[in-house]
Amino acid sequence: MSTATLSHAHEQDHDHVPTGWRRWLFSTNHKDIGTLYLIFALTMLFIGGASAMLVRAELFMPGLQLLEPDLYNNLVTNHALIMIFGAVMPAAAGLANWMIPLMIGAPDMALPRMNNLSFWILPAAALMLMLSFVVPFFPGGGSQINTGWTLYPPLSLQVGMSMDFLIFAIHLLGISSVLASINIIVTIFNMRAPGMSLMKMPIFVWTWLVTAFLLILVVPVLAGGVTMLLFDRHFGTSFFNAAGGGDPVLFQHLFWFFGHPEVYILILPSLGALASIVPTFSRKPLFGYKSLVGAMIAIATIGMVVWAHHQYTIGMSLGAVKYFMIGTIIISIPVGLMIFNYIATMWRGAMTFETPMLFAVAILLLFTFGGLTGVMLAVVPADLQYHDSMFVVAHFHYVLLPGAVFGLFAAVFYWLPKWTGHMYDERLAKIFFWTNIISFNITFFPQHFLGLAGMPRRIVDYNAMFTEFNVVSSLGAFVFGLSHLLLLYIVIKAVRGGRRAEPRVWEGAKGLEWELSSPPPFHSWTAAPQVR
Amino acid sequence: MRRLSRACLLPLLGVAGAARAELGLNFPPPVTTVGQEIYSVHMVTMTIATVLLVLVFGFVIWSLVHHRKSRGYVADQHFHESWFGRWSWVVVPVLVLGVDLTIAGSASRTLEKIWLVPKSPDLLDVKVIGHQWWWEYQYVDHDLKVESRFVGPEKAGDNYLREVDHRLVLPTGTKIRFLQTSADVLHAFWVPEFGFKRDAIPGYVTESWAEITREGVYRGQCAELCGTWHARMPIVVEAVSPQRFADWVQEQKAIKVAAAAEAGSDKVWPKEQLMAKGEELYVTKCGACHQPGGEGLPPAFPALKGSAVAKGAIGAHLDIVLNGKAGTAMQPWNALNDLEIAAIVTYERNAWGNDTGDVIQPAMVKAAR
Numbered sequence: 001m002s003t004a005t006l007s008h009a010h011e012q013d014h015d016h017v018p019t020g021w022r023r024w025l026f027s028t029n030h031k032d033i034g035t036l037y038l039i040f041a042l043t044m045l046f047i048g049g050a051s052a053m054l055v056r057a058e059l060f061m062p063g064l065q066l067l068e069p070d071l072y073n074n075l076v077t078n079h080a081l082i083m084i085f086g087a088v089m090p091a092a093a094g095l096a097n098w099m100i101p102l103m104i105g106a107p108d109m110a111l112p113r114m115n116n117l118s119f120w121i122l123p124a125a126a127l128m129l130m131l132s133f134v135v136p137f138f139p140g141g142g143s144q145i146n147t148g149w150t151l152y153p154p155l156s157l158q159v160g161m162s163m164d165f166l167i168f169a170i171h172l173l174g175i176s177s178v179l180a181s182i183n184i185i186v187t188i189f190n191m192r193a194p195g196m197s198l199m200k201m202p203i204f205v206w207t208w209l210v211t212a213f214l215l216i217l218v219v220p221v222l223a224g225g226v227t228m229l230l231f232d233r234h235f236g237t238s239f240f241n242a243a244g245g246g247d248p249v250l251f252q253h254l255f256w257f258f259g260h261p262e263v264y265i266l267i268l269p270s271l272g273a274l275a276s277i278v279p280t281f282s283r284k285p286l287f288g289y290k291s292l293v294g295a296m297i298a299i300a301t302i303g304m305v306v307w308a309h310h311q312y313t314i315g316m317s318l319g320a321v322k323y324f325m326i327g328t329i330i331i332s333i334p335v336g337l338m339i340f341n342y343i344a345t346m347w348r349g350a351m352t353f354e355t356p357m358l359f360a361v362a363i364l365l366l367f368t369f370g371g372l373t374g375v376m377l378a379v380v381p382a383d384l385q386y387h388d389s390m391f392v393v394a395h396f397h398y399v400l401l402p403g404a405v406f407g408l409f410a411a412v413f414y415w416l417p418k419w420t421g422h423m424y425d426e427r428l429a430k431i432f433f434w435t436n437i438i439s440f441n442i443t444f445f446p447q448h449f450l451g452l453a454g455m456p457r458r459i460v461d462y463n464a465m466f467t468e469f470n471v472v473s474s475l476g477a478f479v480f481g482l483s484h485l486l487l488l489y490i491v492i493k494a495v496r497g498g499r500r501a502e503p504r505v506w507e508g509a510k511g512l513e514w515e516l517s518s519p520p521p522f523h524s525w526t527a528a529p530q531v532r
Numbered sequence: 533m534r535r536l537s538r539a540c541l542l543p544l545l546g547v548a549g550a551a552r553a554e555l556g557l558n559f560p561p562p563v564t565t566v567g568q569e570i571y572s573v574h575m576v577t578m579t580i581a582t583v584l585l586v587l588v589f590g591f592v593i594w595s596l597v598h599h600r601k602s603r604g605y606v607a608d609q610h611f612h613e614s615w616f617g618r619w620s621w622v623v624v625p626v627l628v629l630g631v632d633l634t635i636a637g638s639a640s641r642t643l644e645k646i647w648l649v650p651k652s653p654d655l656l657d658v659k660v661i662g663h664q665w666w667w668e669y670q671y672v673d674h675d676l677k678v679e680s681r682f683v684g685p686e687k688a689g690d691n692y693l694r695e696v697d698h699r700l701v702l703p704t705g706t707k708i709r710f711l712q713t714s715a716d717v718l719h720a721f722w723v724p725e726f727g728f729k730r731d732a733i734p735g736y737v738t739e740s741w742a743e744i745t746r747e748g749v750y751r752g753q754c755a756e757l758c759g760t761w762h763a764r765m766p767i768v769v770e771a772v773s774p775q776r777f778a779d780w781v782q783e784q785k786a787i788k789v790a791a792a793a794e795a796g797s798d799k800v801w802p803k804e805q806l807m808a809k810g811e812e813l814y815v816t817k818c819g820a821c822h823q824p825g826g827e828g829l830p831p832a833f834p835a836l837k838g839s840a841v842a843k844g845a846i847g848a849h850l851d852i853v854l855n856g857k858a859g860t861a862m863q864p865w866n867a868l869n870d871l872e873i874a875a876i877v878t879y880e881r882n883a884w885g886n887d888t889g890d891v892i893q894p895a896m897v898k899a900a901r
Contacts, residue, residue: 242735
């Protein structure tokens, strides 16, 4: 019968796994694209990490030792851009690709070919970003990008052609993010298994839904801002040039209208992964599901309208700074609620401490600390002192490493057995955790003192009064940076082999992804599960 | 070798740290009325943050110790359904809101005091102009200005990167209004002992104010990334009594009058004197970009040693120095007097083997303006 043949051919199609380079270049499979994203992010993590270690090497001692000032600033710029756009965002997108279809019972992403496109734009964008770094070293390449990732004019108008490479890199990265976001939103709204109502979705899926909306709202603003910069540089406009009637502060508003929500874009998916991890290892249901959903929507909404707290020192009116101060402090309510819910999930649980849970606990503690220094920074009078000092550097590394990067590590350890079908080496992973967390604190904690004592950020050389804490910070940074080689080794080892993972890898794990084998078949949920 | 010797110094660091009286852990003690207010806001916020941190750490650690499977603890599967589970979404935000309002309330009161410049008849206006990479301070009421530049380690000693050639001299017990602006890119005026910083933005004039309560020397740095030598824009304030300040103003005015008279005279200067003057001026005003040895920092800052401009026509050379070069970091230097320009150009045309033999007199500069 024709129907039988059809279904037979259909099944064969499902078993077919393409091989060789075509499997990856032409991939429309959410798992393969997720893997590509994760490999890309890991590569970028090492490049961004290497640039940070060079920066810390220069700051190890007072005096100019390793780097010319412009090269130093170039590395500072590239470290930020690579970590944010190359490492954290693609890693979170990789998790989304891998996990959202598995978690909502969908066979794949809704727009598989666009999925391919949104990934394969990234290597081109990364190449453009690298070019912006190396072009000045070629004859006629112009000066280096010495602006920091904020790209504030008029300084960014002085930079040579490498700034143009960077502007195009940002355009490409933005297109990739927006495409991925559209795909995620469409997938979540249309591909959920029967019975999987919005309020039954795992929190990780919720965080990505909110993140995707944030991306679509704010990335075009950044793209517009850098386009105006491009026009000022080459086509005689004066958007940001005071001498031509323009306004240098306008760029800061455009940048931070993107830049502040970007912080939540970076941390929400990671905090979303915690909502799977903490209940699993506490062996009890997630505390406050509804309030978590409400909290993250509140974070995204309020987070969109408090951007100018990055610019208290530009001399806004009293009313404006008061508004931005109170708005920013108010964000502590939903953020505090999220943290509270995770702690309440642990409370009266029967906890065990496998590596994902170790990271989760560390995140709750360290992210709380970073959040509280954030409240300090939100307070205008005090910020007039902290602003643009090393205190700020310490603060945002306490927010973004625990809030985003450690959350990604936790998620990778949590789902790695599901992806590879092998358990990772728990002993090595615990060594990695402790080295990583301790050296992280040694690196960034002393920077608070440096900032309070008066050390500005982004300086290549400093007075001897700042030596001690810089030495400690740099030593910590070298250990912290190198510890990630252990992460790489653990991941490779788990990919190549190891104890076979059960479908339900962790004792207390709940959710659709654990109903599938480990690793899941190349095409999963071809028949939608029924969710009750 | 230098790197190696620095590495060898490492074990001595602990000793050095102990030798220095204090290792900065908090704000330096504020010396302005505004700074006192800011310091107390900082301490209040930090105290609240610390209490909250201890609470969170306490709950988490308690839970980590007691609620573990290895101790045979059985998970409470209905915890989230208790009254606490049902109402925590109200309780927690209300508690956090209370803390938030406490912080915001105390901060708002202080904010108004520091944000609005008080109206005062004896308000001293100081215009702070950021340049790549030096500070210009104009005493608007006294028609005086101070150019304040980074000095090298040989002169600065322990205060390297926090010492300048000419300090910003300010009176104590006087309300001072700072008017920040910039000639090129963004900078920020920051003296930690004052308790605040404010951006210097081209096309804007931003306001801040302070009343210094203690005499002394207070050191800060530019706080907004401004390009290559951002690290070399120290700010040094010398706070003196109003009487000494008045004396200083008179003294500076006398120096200014004498310098103007010297530059304006039709005297023909011998080459040696111009070269000596030129070297000093070149190193302070041009050296940051074109480098003391004239080798520049290509491609942004071209070399002057053997350059076509420095060895070519005098008129073109004078033009670039006086009027700058559009589209580059080279700014117009027409604020310098004729003698200064003549000395710099003479120096550039004869130093580092440029050896053109040209001697430029102030009169030639006056003609070129």
